[in-house]
Amino acid sequence: MIGDDTKIAVAGAGSIGCHAGGCLALAGRGVTLLCRPALADAVEKRGLRIVDLGGGARDVPARAIGAESDPAVALADAGVVLVTVKSRDTAAMAELVARHARADAVVVSLQNGVRNADALRRALPATMTVVTGMVPFNVVRGETAEGAPMFHRASSGSTLLAAGVPDLRDLLDVAGFPVAEHGDIDAVLWGKLIMNLNNAFNALSGLPLAEQLGDRRWRRPFADQVSEALDVLRAAGIRPRAAAGPPPALIPLILRLPDWLFRILARRMLSIDAQARSSMWEDLQRGRPTEIDEFQGVIVELAERHGRTAPLSARVVKLVRDAERAGAGSPVLTPEDMAGA
Numbered sequence: 001m002i003g004d005d006t007k008i009a010v011a012g013a014g015s016i017g018c019h020a021g022g023c024l025a026l027a028g029r030g031v032t033l034l035c036r037p038a039l040a041d042a043v044e045k046r047g048l049r050i051v052d053l054g055g056g057a058r059d060v061p062a063r064a065i066g067a068e069s070d071p072a073v074a075l076a077d078a079g080v081v082l083v084t085v086k087s088r089d090t091a092a093m094a095e096l097v098a099r100h101a102r103a104d105a106v107v108v109s110l111q112n113g114v115r116n117a118d119a120l121r122r123a124l125p126a127t128m129t130v131v132t133g134m135v136p137f138n139v140v141r142g143e144t145a146e147g148a149p150m151f152h153r154a155s156s157g158s159t160l161l162a163a164g165v166p167d168l169r170d171l172l173d174v175a176g177f178p179v180a181e182h183g184d185i186d187a188v189l190w191g192k193l194i195m196n197l198n199n200a201f202n203a204l205s206g207l208p209l210a211e212q213l214g215d216r217r218w219r220r221p222f223a224d225q226v227s228e229a230l231d232v233l234r235a236a237g238i239r240p241r242a243a244a245g246p247p248p249a250l251i252p253l254i255l256r257l258p259d260w261l262f263r264i265l266a267r268r269m270l271s272i273d274a275q276a277r278s279s280m281w282e283d284l285q286r287g288r289p290t291e292i293d294e295f296q297g298v299i300v301e302l303a304e305r306h307g308r309t310a311p312l313s314a315r316v317v318k319l320v321r322d323a324e325r326a327g328a329g330s331p332v333l334t335p336e337d338m339a340g341a
Helices: 015-026 037-046 087-100 116-123 168-172 185-196 198-205 209-213 216-235 248-255 259-265 279-285 296-305 311-326
Strands: 008-011 031-034 048-051 057-060 066-068 080-083 106-109 129-134 139-143 149-153 159-162 179-182
Touching: 008 015, 008 087, 015 031, 015 048, 015 057, 015 080, 015 139, 015 149, 031 037, 037 048, 037 066, 037 149, 080 087, 080 168, 087 116, 106 116, 106 168, 116 129, 129 185, 159 168, 159 185, 168 179, 185 198, 185 216, 185 248, 198 209, 198 216, 198 279, 198 311, 209 216, 216 248, 216 259, 216 296, 216 311, 248 259, 279 311, 296 311
Parallel strands: 008 031, 008 080, 031 066, 048 149, 080 106, 106 129, 159 179
Antiparallel strands: 048 057, 129 159, 139 149
């Protein structure tokens, strides 16, 4: 049974996980963050700060939230586990959850990509329930003047969960972290993947998201990429759905509009913090492997499986791989560099 006193563990708490965990703790939920030692130490000493899209800040005192680097401690007796690790770490985190969380835990995938919930189901015992989720916004990490970790929500939207687990939504739906259920979460994940194809474009450009999306020169190659991906999904019999806003089929048309008209019709798409960039940009800057395999890589794989090609997606995969190998952060490409991508 899930109730307001159910212990929540955030497994692999980075920016999204800490923002969600902080909002839940502010609502009185029992939350423990499983995170890197340096972050756990900072939260334990100074708490953390949650900042909403409009700039409103709320402080989570250290006594109100747990932060651990030891999975045996963080996951012990957790009835709900929010998995927020990158896709490459899903299998390893599933092993830790299986070992340390409650045998009847509800495990919620709040990760990018369309394959993580299935990966969790394959790796976790049948006594655990895996719920597919989708977080539509991004979060920027910073630090307060006092040295407390700060997590600023940089775009809008509500987190969506697959329907079917009683009381789960009520537990997680709190101020600053709105949660709703959706009857076709898989279609929504594919719709988000379509939009997440821009993560690579943003990472390769080095520009803030609002600046990049506001420039038609950048939107044109992104529109070509989306058109290619939609063709591949049609061949595979997949019908993506948007969580909000226009249907995916209209996205290429909207992206190709002149800047002045795009700004009018795509206000929500541009409702982004002025300095926000994609998580893939952050990965390149920090010299970490990206999730390109879960975005353009999925489109390339799906095309091959159905006798199609996806040359635009394949080229973007190559450009990101080149940037990973170079280890110098964003290569700061131009729209002309991306014209064939």
